[in-house]
Structure formats: C-alpha cells, structure tokens
Amino acid sequence: xxxxxxxxxxxxxxxxxxxNGITIVLDAGHGGRDGGSVGVNGTIEKxxxxxxxxxxxxxxxxxxxxxxxxxxxxxxLYLESAKNKKMSDxxxxxxxxxxxxxxxxxxxxxxxxxxxxxxxxxxxxxxxDESGQIVSDLIQQSLNTYLGAPSTKGKVGDYYILNESxxxxxxxxxxxxxxPEEERLxxxxxxxxxxxxxxxxxxxxxxx
Numbered sequence: 001x002x003x004x005x006x007x008x009x010x011x012x013x014x015x016x017x018x019x020n021g022i023t024i025v026l027d028a029g030h031g032g033r034d035g036g037s038v039g040v041n042g043t044i045e046k047x048x049x050x051x052x053x054x055x056x057x058x059x060x061x062x063x064x065x066x067x068x069x070x071x072x073x074x075x076x077l078y079l080e081s082a083k084n085k086k087m088s089d090x091x092x093x094x095x096x097x098x099x100x101x102x103x104x105x106x107x108x109x110x111x112x113x114x115x116x117x118x119x120x121x122x123x124x125x126x127x128x129d130e131s132g133q134i135v136s137d138l139i140q141q142s143l144n145t146y147l148g149a150p151s152t153k154g155k156v157g158d159y160y161i162l163n164e165s166x167x168x169x170x171x172x173x174x175x176x177x178x179x180p181e182e183e184r185l186x187x188x189x190x191x192x193x194x195x196x197x198x199x200x201x202x203x204x205x206x207x208x
Contacts (some may be wrong), residue, residue: 020064022207025100027093027107027161028053028069032076033085037112039177043187045110046074052174052192053108059196060203068100090160097165104135104203105169107161110186112178119179120150121195124157124171131168139170139202146198147191172199 028050030036036045050071057067070093071077077096082088097105111122123140125132136154143149154170162169174195175182185191 018064019066022064022104023066023068023100023102024060024203025068025070025097025102025105025167026053026057026060027097027105028071029107029109030076031071031074031089032078034076034089037110037177039110039112039183040116040180041183043110043177043183045112045177048110048174048177048186049108050074052195055192055196056106056108056199059200063200063204068096068102070096090164093161094164097167102167103207105161105165105167106199107159107169107171109171109173111173111176113176114178116179118176119182121147121175121198122149122151122173123154124159124162124173125154126159126162126165126169127156129162129168132162132170135168135202135206136170138205139172139199142198142202142205143195146194146201 028046030046030049034046036049038044053069053071057069060067076085076089077092078085078088111118121143123136123143125136133154140149140154141152144152157171159171162171175186177183177186
C-alpha cells in the first residue's frame, strides 16, 4: 500500500510495506561494442544510459517494486560468435524480459540530432499499445513538470524493444547528447535526480 502526499505538483510515495507486487524491467540501451551516440563533449551513451538506469532502479526498489535489469554492466548481451551482434543483443534482452514477466518495461536511451539546438526528454510507446500510451503520457507529463520537457504527450516509436515486447513498454530518450548544454546537464547529479523523480512519479500515477 502507498500513501500519497501532494505537495505543489510533485508526488511523494511512501512504501508502507515491502514488495508491492509490481515487477518492472529496466533496459539500459546499448553496451559492449555498441556505444550508441557520443556527445559533443565526449559522453558515451552506453555509459550514461547505465548510470540513469541504476539510479532509477535504486529509487524503485526502495519504494517496493521488484526491478530486473537487462544489462548490469558495461558489457553487451550479444554472443561473441554471433554474426549480427546487434540482433543477438536485442534478442537476449527480450529473453530477459520474458523471463521476468513484468508489469512494465522501460528502456533508457540518450538522443542525438544533427542540429545542436534539439533538446528535451521524450517518451515512446509502440503503436496499438494503449497501456503503453497511458504510461508514456504520464511519464512525459512528469518530465515536463520536473525538467521542462518540450512535449506533454508520448509518441509512437518504431523501436525493436517496443515492437517485440508482449508487455506494456516505454522507451525514454533522456535528452540530447548533441546539445552541448543538455549534455552538460545530463552529466550532473541534480539533473539525474530530477529525471529519476519524474519517471518514478509517472510510474506511481500509472499504477496508482
């Protein structure tokens, strides 16, 4: 059971007991040979994805959620013998998700674009996933409140981790590494905490 306290526009949840019966899989994008995007000042996406994922896990576990990770280290999940290591990695992630049988899947990524002015966190769900759209919208609205994200609604995203999931799934692009100021913010503890609080509150509203 959770006690909800409303303070301004923020929501604080206090776990009144242990495990709350909800399982969430957190997926840190990229890993190993696949570094993902590289920021204008050298931030490597796979590394910061994992940092954000582990911080969100800590928050959720402390609130009573069961959290499973697809990736716990810098390593990728592909077989070294695989010819297509990207697909091998993605298939391994899906197997972990299936074994966990989660109530929600959240994949964490960082964005990049040719224009350095592109900015803001955004959420995505697969087409036709009504529950995914709901939680995507709630997390996006919370990101808007905490971080001033430019959108208040989630978007349909054509991503493997969403399209192949049998479960409610959301992919979050935490910000743009191609934007020098946003890259700097993404590497600060203050921004990380705001992001974790925003996503956590979006999750709390969905399950609450």
